Amino acid sequence: MTTPPALLVAGIGTRDERHAAAFHAFVEELAIRHPDLPVAGGLAGPGGHPLSDAVTRLVGEGVNRFAVVPMTLIPAAPPRDGVAAALAQEAERHADASFTSARPLGPHPTLLSVLERRLDEALGNRPRLPSDRAETTVLLVGDGSPLPAANAEVHRAARLMWEGRGFAGVEVAFASLAAPDVASGLDRCARLGARRVVVLPYFLFAGGALERVRQQAEGWGLAHPEVEVVPADVIGPAKELADLVMDRYEEVADTAGRGGCADEAHAFAHPDAHADVR
Known part of the structure; x- marks a missing residue:
């Protein structure tokens, strides 16, 4: 039987210790489940915990084929695609290893379902009438990027979040690097x-960015008591997220088994690739 390629979960570098800890706890849980x-x-x-350390450890255990799942909700383009750049470096460091990368995780229908659950949790998880949702506006808050195409993906997620779910509207804001910010997004909702307004973070894990978003939303709410501002939680280490990571792994595992390369991985990660909403 052919040994399956390793699953290499690639996160974007951060000095936010809470976010990094949540990421590594999620990876450890994946390893336990598989x-x-x-x-x-x-x-x-x-x-x-750099990506290079993870690769070095697995190579030391005899692994030479990697199926890489980027833990990102939106695609990034060169030269800011940190995962693709890191994989290219690893391909140079380990000439006998192959790396094949999957698509970003969002906006996948299962993640939209988790976001919808976070909304219901924020509103108290009590039985509701359709009219309750019709009176609720959602402010979907993305990380923010200097790349317009990346920010457009958050708008796409917002549109998909709005379709068929009965909310009054789904607006968009960004935690940093892009407009509108949280306060401006809430101004628009008003x-x-x-x-x-439910302030819904479009983040995988909690950390400093989530705290900033909540503080900004709370400050705006105090200045505008006529609008109820309700904070929601991040996607977090939900079972659906773990299942989606494995789905992405399986999509590229066969290619990795045939000896995919870092250049091939970059094609998967480019914003123009795989435009469908899976």
């Missing part, structure tokens, strides 16, 4: 007539 599969994870860029 004991028959080599699993490791690391961060591409600043922060502890101008559109919102009386209840």
Whole structure:
């Protein structure tokens, strides 16, 4: 039987210790759930537990084929695609190893379902009438990027979040690097007539960015008592997220088994690739 390629979970580098800890706890849980599969994870860029350490450990255990799942909700383009750049470096460091990368995780329907659950949790998980949702506006808050195409993916997620779910509207804001910011996003919701706004972070894990978003939303709410501002939680280490990571792994495992390369991985990660919403 052919040994399956290793699952390499690649996060974006961060010095946010809470975010990094949540990422590594998630990777450890994946490894426990799949004991028959080599699993490791690391961060591409600043922060502890770099991706290179994860690759070196697995190579030392005899692994030479990697199926890489980027823990990102939106695609990034060169030169800011830290995961692709890190994989290219690893391909140079380990000439006998092959790396094939999957697509970003969002906006996948299962993640939208988790976001919808986070909304219901924020609103109290009590039985509701359709009219309750019709009176609720959602402010979906993305990380923010200097790349317009990356920010457009958050708008796409917002549109998909709005379709068929009965909310009054789903608006977009960004935690940093892009407009509108949280306060401006809430201003827009109020101008559109919102009386209840759920601030929904489009983040995988909690950390400093989530705290900043909550502080900004709370400050705006204190200045605008006529609007109810309700904070929601991040996607977090939900079972659906773990299942989606494995789906992405399986999509590229066959290619990795045939000896995929870092250049091939970059094609998967490019914003123009795989435009469908799976």
